[in-house]
Amino acid sequence: MPPMNGAIMEHDGFSACELFGKGYSYTYDDVILHPGHIYFGAHEVSLATRVTRNIELQIPIVSSPMDTVTEAEMAVAMSSTARGFTSACVTDTGALGGRLLGMVTTRDVDFVNDRHTPLSEVMTRDLVTAPEGTDRAGAMALLLESKKGKLPLVNADGELVALATRAHFKAMRGLPPQGAPALSPDGRPRVGAAVGTREDDKARVAKLYDEGGVDAVILDSSQGDSTFQLCMLSHIKRAHPELEVICGNVVTGAQARRLIEAGADGLRVGMGSGSICTTQEVCAVGRGQATAVYHVSRVAREYGVPIIADGGIQNSGHITKALALGASVVMCGSMFAGTAEAPGEYFTYQGQRVKKYRGMGSLEAMSKGSDTRYHSDTQALKIAQGVSGVVKDKGSVRRTVPFLCQAVRQGFQDLGGKDMADVRRLLVEGSLRMETRSAAAQAEGGVHDMLAYEKKPW
Numbered sequence: 517m518p519p520m521n522g523a524i525m526e527h528d529g530f531s532a533c534e535l536f537g538k539g540y541s542y543t544y545d546d547v548i549l550h551p552g553h554i555y556f557g558a559h560e561v562s563l564a565t566r567v568t569r570n571i572e573l574q575i576p577i578v579s580s581p582m583d584t585v586t587e588a589e590m591a592v593a594m595s596s597t598a599r600g601f602t603s604a605c606v607t608d609t610g611a612l613g614g615r616l617l618g619m620v621t622t623r624d625v626d627f628v629n630d631r632h633t634p635l636s637e638v639m640t641r642d643l644v645t646a647p648e649g650t651d652r653a654g655a656m657a658l659l660l661e662s663k664k665g666k667l668p669l670v671n672a673d674g675e676l677v678a679l680a681t682r683a684h685f686k687a688m689r690g691l692p693p694q695g696a697p698a699l700s701p702d703g704r705p706r707v708g709a710a711v712g713t714r715e716d717d718k719a720r721v722a723k724l725y726d727e728g729g730v731d732a733v734i735l736d737s738s739q740g741d742s743t744f745q746l747c748m749l750s751h752i753k754r755a756h757p758e759l760e761v762i763c764g765n766v767v768t769g770a771q772a773r774r775l776i777e778a779g780a781d782g783l784r785v786g787m788g789s790g791s792i793c794t795t796q797e798v799c800a801v802g803r804g805q806a807t808a809v810y811h812v813s814r815v816a817r818e819y820g821v822p823i824i825a826d827g828g829i830q831n832s833g834h835i836t837k838a839l840a841l842g843a844s845v846v847m848c849g850s851m852f853a854g855t856a857e858a859p860g861e862y863f864t865y866q867g868q869r870v871k872k873y874r875g876m877g878s879l880e881a882m883s884k885g886s887d888t889r890y891h892s893d894t895q896a897l898k899i900a901q902g903v904s905g906v907v908k909d910k911g912s913v914r915r916t917v918p919f920l921c922q923a924v925r926q927g928f929q930d931l932g933g934k935d936m937a938d939v940r941r942l943l944v945e946g947s948l949r950m951e952t953r954s955a956a957a958q959a960e961g962g963v964h965d966m967l968a969y970e971k972k973p974w
């Protein structure tokens with residue numbers, strides 16, 4: 517049971533409401549959270565959350581919709597599902613949960629030239645299966661024994677519940693446990709896509725929804741409180757009422773309220789906080805990210821709308837702070853740029869293995885693709901709001917993300933919050949205490965007085 521919180525009685529530190537009401541713009545490093553009381557193990561902490569009103573995720577981390585961060589490979593890895601598909605299970609409903617009828621692999625279709633051949637004519641019906649609940653070790657043993665590549669898991673009624681594959685187990689060797697994938701009720705990996713707010717983006721939304729089967733779209737603007745977003749939002753809600761719409765970006769309660777009242781199912785928070793962003797320098801607008809997250813979350817919570825803290829995340833501590841200050845999800849660009857799953861090839865820069873990372877408002881990105889968004893095809897002057905550069909090789913997100921999540925679980929444990937709702941309760945009732953750090957306190961909080969050291973996060 518959570519204990520009575522002594523911190524309030526001690527009047528130590530400040531509640532978020534007190535700290536963020538003082539007229540300063542703070543970011544994650546300015547603020548330090550006070551520990552609460554630990555009464556559970558870190559392994560008991562659940563990070564399950566919502567990214568929109570109706571979409572649940574198993575972990576509170578998503579990758580940025582940027583052309584040097586997220587394409588198909590990143591999306592597949594972030595949803596914690598198997599890489600690539602060379603086979604398909606056939607069920608009587610055409611979906612997970614239906615009765616398993618057979619399986620089609622490349623061996624069944626390699627020499628079938630008529631692409632209209634029904635799967636029922638070529639599929640393998642005589643399958644080795646395992647009962648629902650078979651664990652990883654059991655599935656691997658069965659794959660070894662049967663010498664098959666695929667092992668469908670079925671329940672007592674013969675309905676498909678999962679598929680274990682040799683390729684997946686091989687790919688996962690040496691990686692930490694990946695956690696449960698984020699799936700829709702019919703078993704598809706959850707996916708969202710970013711769109712603009714111009715007339716031709718309506719056709720893109722229709723394609724994404726009808727053919728791509730996306731669960732959510734993000735209206736992707738630096739300043740989301742615009743007539744353009746309100747028009748696009750109302751169009752999507754009329755044309756595709758089932759599609760969840762995330763609006764943004766916003767940094768104030770007023771912006772948030774207008775978009776939520778117009779029907780936004782989620783909000784993306786952050787203006788100029790990104791590692792590649794120059795918006796605050798160029799346009800003079802934005803907000804310190806911790807302050808932005810807190811104030812937007814206060815308004816969004818009134819409506820039960822989740823918010824995404826977007827930009828400026830540099831470490832697991834920043835993720836814990838963003839979630840503790842009211843975000844339901846964090847969005848990372850630079851953390852995931854330079855990973856194996858990010859688009860682009862590695863190359864050598866000053867002796868280091870690197871990949872390209874660039875802002876979507878950089879001159880380079882504008883002249884490739886996001887060009888027409890800025891009307892720069894018809895206007896002579898291009899004003900960049902981002903930079904283009906390189907980041908170091910960061911390995912695989914399949915390694916990074918499980919460690920980040922474990923670090924956040926430990927952060928939640930230190931705060932005394934068992935899950936997102938618990939941490940939210942601490943914030944709202946004011947028992948989550950915090951204060952700002954002086955420059956010297958920030959230096960003390962980092963590594964100091966070492967002649968040489970290696971900083972290995974995990």
Ligand SMILES: NC(=O)C1=CN([C@@H]2O[C@H](COP(=O)(O)OP(=O)(O)OC[C@H]3O[C@@H](n4cnc5c(N)ncnc54)[C@H](O)[C@@H]3O)[C@@H](O)[C@H]2O)C=CC1
Nearest residue numbers: 713714737738739744765786787788795876877889890901
């Ligand atoms: N989070 C952040 O701090 C920032 C993010 N970015 C990223 O850069 C990219 C581009 O952002 P934005 O420049 O804000 O893109 P945007 O497409 O929202 O806006 C580009 C320009 O087009 C105008 N516009 C949009 N819809 C219109 C319509 N229907 N009719 C006429 N004009 C219209 C806008 O007012 C703006 O001047 C996005 O990926 C965004 O996430 C850029 C700057 C800051």
Ligand SMILES: O=c1[nH]c(=O)c2[nH+]cn([C@@H]3O[C@H](COP(=O)(O)O)[C@@H](O)[C@H]3O)c2[nH]1
Nearest residue numbers: 580790791793828849850875876877901902
């Ligand atoms: O001012 C900006 N100019 C840009 O060109 C730009 N491109 C992306 N973004 C935003 O930055 C976020 C990623 O930030 P991080 O690298 O810090 O994770 C992303 O998720 C975006 O919100 C931009 N902001």
Ligand SMILES: [K+]
Nearest residue numbers: 788789790793
């Ligand atoms: K910045």
